[in-house]
Amino acid sequence: MKSSAGYDLTRLLCGSEGTLAIITKVTVKLHPIPEHTAAIVLSFSTLFQAASAVTTIRQLGISIHRCELLDALSISAFNQYNQNTINMPLLPHLFLELSASTSLSLNSHVQMLQDVLDDQHYTIIQIKYNDGERRTLWSARHQLYYATLALRPGATKAIVTDVCVPLSAFAKTIQQSVDLIQSHDLTAPCFGHAGDGNFHCIFPVKLDTYNNTDENDYIERVHKVYDIMIRNAIDVGGTCTGEHGIGYGKIKYLEMQYGKRAVDLMRNIKKSIDPLNIMNPGKVVSLK
Amino acid sequence: MKSSAGYDLTRLLCGSEGTLAIITKVTVKLHPIPEHTAAIVLSFSTLFQAASAVTTIRQLGISIHRCELLDALSISAFNQYNQNTINMPLLPHLFLELSASTSLSLNSHVQMLQDVLDDQHYTIIQIKYNDGERRTLWSARHQLYYATLALRPGATKAIVTDVCVPLSAFAKTIQQSVDLIQSHDLTAPCFGHAGDGNFHCIFPVKLDTYNNTDENDYIERVHKVYDIMIRNAIDVGGTCTGEHGIGYGKIKYLEMQYGKRAVDLMRNIKKSIDPLNIMNPGKVVSLK
Numbered sequence: 001m002k003s004s005a006g007y008d009l010t011r012l013l014c015g016s017e018g019t020l021a022i023i024t025k026v027t028v029k030l031h032p033i034p035e036h037t038a039a040i041v042l043s044f045s046t047l048f049q050a051a052s053a054v055t056t057i058r059q060l061g062i063s064i065h066r067c068e069l070l071d072a073l074s075i076s077a078f079n080q081y082n083q084n085t086i087n088m089p090l091l092p093h094l095f096l097e098l099s100a101s102t103s104l105s106l107n108s109h110v111q112m113l114q115d116v117l118d119d120q121h122y123t124i125i126q127i128k129y130n131d132g133e134r135r136t137l138w139s140a141r142h143q144l145y146y147a148t149l150a151l152r153p154g155a156t157k158a159i160v161t162d163v164c165v166p167l168s169a170f171a172k173t174i175q176q177s178v179d180l181i182q183s184h185d186l187t188a189p190c191f192g193h194a195g196d197g198n199f200h201c202i203f204p205v206k207l208d209t210y211n212n213t214d215e216n217d218y219i220e221r222v223h224k225v226y227d228i229m230i231r232n233a234i235d236v237g238g239t240c241t242g243e244h245g246i247g248y249g250k251i252k253y254l255e256m257q258y259g260k261r262a263v264d265l266m267r268n269i270k271k272s273i274d275p276l277n278i279m280n281p282g283k284v285v286s287l288k
Numbered sequence: 289m290k291s292s293a294g295y296d297l298t299r300l301l302c303g304s305e306g307t308l309a310i311i312t313k314v315t316v317k318l319h320p321i322p323e324h325t326a327a328i329v330l331s332f333s334t335l336f337q338a339a340s341a342v343t344t345i346r347q348l349g350i351s352i353h354r355c356e357l358l359d360a361l362s363i364s365a366f367n368q369y370n371q372n373t374i375n376m377p378l379l380p381h382l383f384l385e386l387s388a389s390t391s392l393s394l395n396s397h398v399q400m401l402q403d404v405l406d407d408q409h410y411t412i413i414q415i416k417y418n419d420g421e422r423r424t425l426w427s428a429r430h431q432l433y434y435a436t437l438a439l440r441p442g443a444t445k446a447i448v449t450d451v452c453v454p455l456s457a458f459a460k461t462i463q464q465s466v467d468l469i470q471s472h473d474l475t476a477p478c479f480g481h482a483g484d485g486n487f488h489c490i491f492p493v494k495l496d497t498y499n500n501t502d503e504n505d506y507i508e509r510v511h512k513v514y515d516i517m518i519r520n521a522i523d524v525g526g527t528c529t530g531e532h533g534i535g536y537g538k539i540k541y542l543e544m545q546y547g548k549r550a551v552d553l554m555r556n557i558k559k560s561i562d563p564l565n566i567m568n569p570g571k572v573v574s575l576k
Contacts, residue, residue: 001452001485002486007557007558009554060320102393105390105396112390197290266295
């Protein structure tokens with residue numbers, strides 16, 4: 001509910017990763033489920049074109065409920081995982097979901113989308129309006145984690161990166177990340193919650209050989225690449241974490257992103273609310 | 289931009305009324321201007337019906353950019369202020385603005401709106417698509433402050449109330465406020481940013497006779513009524529201020545609304561960020 005009464009404690013506690021409070025009760029605001037929805041899968045000649053299309057689509061002002069980008073390697077992982085019973089073209093894809101209150105409205109938005117993308121070298125793979133068919137379409141996206149593990153025999157978990165950049169820098173940044181991964185001789189599908197400028201790369205890890213020297217070297221290379229990705233994201237005004245949080249691992253990037261004075265402010269807030277440092281100590285901000 | 293890096297300082301500082309920081313630079317996120325817009329003015333038989341219609345309209349999930357409710361007294365003030373060159377029916381009105389990316393979409397939403405309101409005793413006064421005509425239509429709403437001063441000869445300023453309640457309690461609460469004003473022998477148009485559950489009542493005040501005993505008595509009655517309105521709003525889960533803020537005047541309601549522990553938390557935050565109490569001291573939270 002709209003309010004201007006006092007400091008916004010809700011927003012302060014959201015995303016504080018248990019370092020300021022334990023949430024024991026939540027009241028949520030419900031939004032109406034849209035009456036009409038269309039899932040659309042598009043392929044593009046290049047990753048850059050797919051990512052640029054997102055900016056174009058967002059500028060239309062139509063209601064896009066989901067906007068996910070998958071690179072060609074993600075599609076390849078998906079095809080292999082389904083033992084080639086599904087054969088999506090090995091190109092970068094956009095998975096979109098549009099919604100509207102009337103079917104007339106929805107159809108006119110789908111048409112508008114096709115019109116504006118006209119010069120962006122896309123191919124419509126599928127458009128689905130039916131609930132069940134939409135769900136099938138999205139399975140490619142939802143299976144991606146396990147499909148990626150299957151790319152590297154022996155992998156049982158993965159290091160998943162998470163940076164987010166302004167939409168204007170999205171196409172350049174995701175292309176840069178894919179190039180970076182290749183130049184370090186690594187294999188990692190990249191996909192994004194593209195509507196937000198947020199994307200992830202999945203590096204499969206062999207957990208059972210975690211103490212194996214080869215794997216340690218591999219993990220070290222992954223973290224080196226990830227470090228560069230984060231610095232690149234911050235350089236273009238982005239964030240070191242779009243949705244996974246700071247935890248222990250990203251404490252060092254917080255100051256790089258916001259500057260010392262902002263982190264000092266966070267530290268003061270932490271100390272004033274949790275003077276004994278008993279709430280998830282050591283996470284988000286170091287008190288030293 | 290989406291981010292989960294550290295505490296949300298932006299939201300903490302927004303609405304802190306200068307008590308935590310001085311904002312010297314702001315970066316804003318731009319949204320596309322909708323391609324197609326319709327302004328619609330509707331009248332209803334009763335205030336309760338007009339306010340209930342808002343809930344119905346919001347549930348459609350269509351894009352409503354503005355949704356303002358004006359009670360019959362507001363309309364009367366407007367007609368008089370325009371020396372009856374404009375004669376809107378002396379009934380509660382809703383002023384809506386709908387927008388969409390395509391004209392097909394917009395038309396289907398306007399039709400949908402009319403269909404769902406079918407049993408709510410409404411009359412469409414006007415629908416305007418043209419920019420200039422839309423602006424003329426909204427002038428009634430924008431002139432309301434001065435139109436209200438003109439209701440009470442000698443008035444030069446006004447006490448404007450500001451509460452906000454969950455949409456489910458909106459119709460009941462605004463009717464209750466109008467009854468309250470009448471039962472205290474006062475005259476104050478009520479209007480609302482109805483889509484948000486936020487509404488204001490305007491009490492004209494004679495500033496030049498501020499020390500006059502009669503006016504002091506009048507102002508006291510206004511504050512008594514306002515106090516009841518705020519308590520009623522908090523009782524139904526609402527807020528003592530939707531958008532005007534706490535300042536000095538509403539400090540006592542902050543604890544009523546959130547409880548002592550939440551206000552203690554705000555106090556701790558204030559002390560940790562501004563230990564010398566030099567940032568707009570005395571506002572929002574008292575430090576005693």
